[in-house]
Amino acid sequence: MLKLDWTKRxxxxxxxxxxxxxxxxxxxxxIGTIPAMILSCVFLSAYTKQSLTRLANDVNxxxxxxxxxxxxxxxxxxxxxxxxxxELTQLATLYDGRLLIVDRNFQIMVDTYALEEGRTMLAxxxxxxxxxxxxxxxxxxxxxxxxxxxxxSSEEKNIIGVILASASTDSLNARxxxxxxxxxxxxxxxxxxxxxxxxLLSTWLVRPLRYMNKFIGDxxxxxxxxxxxxxxxxxxxxxxxxxxxxxxxxxxxxxxxxEFVSNVSHELxxxxxxxxxxxxxxxxxxxxxxxxYQEFMQDIAEEIDRENTIISDLLTLVKTDRKVTGLxxxxxxxxxxxxxxxxxxxxxxxxxxxxxxxxxxxxVSAEIDTTRLSLAFSNLVENAxxxxxxxxxxxxxxxxxxxFFYVKxxxxxxxxxxxxxxxxxxxxxxxxxxxxxxxGGTGLGLAITKSAVVAHRGAIRVQSEVNQGTTFxxxxxxxxxx
Ligand code: ADP
Numbered sequence: 001m002l003k004l005d006w007t008k009r010x011x012x013x014x015x016x017x018x019x020x021x022x023x024x025x026x027x028x029x030x031i032g033t034i035p036a037m038i039l040s041c042v043f044l045s046a047y048t049k050q051s052l053t054r055l056a057n058d059v060n061x062x063x064x065x066x067x068x069x070x071x072x073x074x075x076x077x078x079x080x081x082x083x084x085x086x087e088l089t090q091l092a093t094l095y096d097g098r099l100l101i102v103d104r105n106f107q108i109m110v111d112t113y114a115l116e117e118g119r120t121m122l123a124x125x126x127x128x129x130x131x132x133x134x135x136x137x138x139x140x141x142x143x144x145x146x147x148x149x150x151x152x153s154s155e156e157k158n159i160i161g162v163i164l165a166s167a168s169t170d171s172l173n174a175r176x177x178x179x180x181x182x183x184x185x186x187x188x189x190x191x192x193x194x195x196x197x198x199x200l201l202s203t204w205l206v207r208p209l210r211y212m213n214k215f216i217g218d219x220x221x222x223x224x225x226x227x228x229x230x231x232x233x234x235x236x237x238x239x240x241x242x243x244x245x246x247x248x249x250x251x252x253x254x255x256x257x258x259e260f261v262s263n264v265s266h267e268l269x270x271x272x273x274x275x276x277x278x279x280x281x282x283x284x285x286x287x288x289x290x291x292x293y294q295e296f297m298q299d300i301a302e303e304i305d306r307e308n309t310i311i312s313d314l315l316t317l318v319k320t321d322r323k324v325t326g327l328x329x330x331x332x333x334x335x336x337x338x339x340x341x342x343x344x345x346x347x348x349x350x351x352x353x354x355x356x357x358x359x360x361x362x363x364v365s366a367e368i369d370t371t372r373l374s375l376a377f378s379n380l381v382e383n384a385x386x387x388x389x390x391x392x393x394x395x396x397x398x399x400x401x402x403x404f405f406y407v408k409x410x411x412x413x414x415x416x417x418x419x420x421x422x423x424x425x426x427x428x429x430x431x432x433x434x435x436x437x438x439x440g441g442t443g444l445g446l447a448i449t450k451s452a453v454v455a456h457r458g459a460i461r462v463q464s465e466v467n468q469g470t471t472f473x474x475x476x477x478x479x480x481x482x
Contacts, residue, residue, distance in 0.1 A: 024202035032194030040183045051172045056144050059167045062091055063148040067163055072153045076103050076161045088112060095167035102126050102162045129162045142169050208236040263428040267310050271303040313444040320451040327369040327455055329480045334364040334405055338398060341377050354388045360398040364405045367480040368456060376452040379445040380472050384411035386439050407474045415466040425450045457481045
């Protein structure tokens with residue numbers, strides 16, 4: 001049980017560390033704290049440097065004053081001057097340090113610690129100072145040390161001795177340490193504030209994503225029906241608009257799928273129902289004459305043919321809809337191809353007493369799938385014959401430009417009402433159901449045609465006027481676009 005809990009916790013943690021909110025949080029935390037840390041380090045080191053320089057300058061100034069006093073009082077020859085001796089001790093105490101006065105024989109004349117008086121001092125800095133190298137100071141651990149020359153009051157530029165001074169930096173270090181402690185406390189407090197802000201900010205920034213995730217989850221579970229509505233910022237607004245259009249498309253597809261299924265079942269049931277009625281009425285009539293049997297069987301055979309047509313049209317539509325099938329494209333002489341179609345349909349036109357004309361001003365060759373387009377153009381011409389009047393005409397014309405070829409199928413038929421023009425390419429749509437049924441229509445012809453044209457990256461348009469006629473214009477690219 002315990003093991004299970006831990007596993008769960010780790011997997012949760014793993015997900016949390018991978019999450020966008022964690023990354024945003026870390027990013028803002030680092031952005032907020034790293035510059036503060038760098039700044040405090042820079043500030044502390046500048047502060048230390050400046051205080052050391054200031055201390056060195058102070059000590060140096062005091063030593064300069066002292067050196068000139070020592071020179072003018074001729075202290076090195078007569079060290080009995082109590083005032084100067086007092087000043088030396090005072091200065092050493094002031095800077096918590098030590099003062100040594102070395103004479104020109106490198107003998108230590110005065111040591112405020114009274115430890116090394118009378119000894120010889122051959123330190124490098126002292127020798128350098130006697131040679132006239134300007135005053136120098138250097139830091140060694142906890143002290144600033146410096147040498148200041150004592151000039152003779154009678155002879156110019158004559159160095160008669162050297163003051164070797166050292167000043168403690170302990171108080172400076174203590175001040176710097178307390179400042180550092182204070183800054184550390186501020187840094188920790190500031191980092192905590194930044195952390196809280198980073199958590200709030202990351203939560204706020206990923207809020208639209210969380211909302212979106214919940215929305216999609218509810219949608220998948222089917223407990224939601226509305227649209228995604230996130231207007232926090234332009235990006236989320238764009239995502240929600242795109243998502244909503246995708247949603248609308250999916251809903252439309254689902255609607256049309258349901259409609260298609262109910263249409264298919266209805267269309268398939270109609271011939272079956274007729275057959276059932278015909279068969280039942282024959283069965284009910286005992287000893288019915290042979291002529292009646294023949295007549296009814298004829299009707300039943302017609303219904304079977306109809307059922308057959310619907311099923312084969314449906315199969316064609318399913319096949320054309322399956323994009324994976326792809327097109328079997330080949331360079332084709334479009335004039336010959338159209339003439340062939342019209343030749344095949346001429347007997348039907350003659351039977352319906354409809355004149356059929358083919359017009360073409362140029363020879364066109366294009367990359368097309370002849371099987372698919374033959375079906376498409378046959379449907380258009382067949383419709384033009386079917387929905388025509390007595391002594392009507394059908395005109396098929398072919399034209400092309402440098403990119404497309406155009407096939408126009410016009411007729412002098414019954415026309416299509418304006419309000420139906422938007423729907424005629426939909427499956428099973430028929431302007432006049434009973435008329436279409438009478439002449440053997442299934443309402444799938446134009447859907448098949450459109451699907452074949454679209455597969456060729458083409459377009460189809462229709463213009464029509466009731467009782468005047470209809471014109472379908474098909475545009476197909478000369479070169480197949482994959
Ligand atoms: P159908 O099998 O019923 O002909 P189609 O999909 O081929 O189905 O056509 C859909 C409907 O569009 C037809 O039922 C008919 O009402 C109308 N239609 C198609 N072509 C023409 C045309 N050339 N003239 C008039 N109406 C047409």
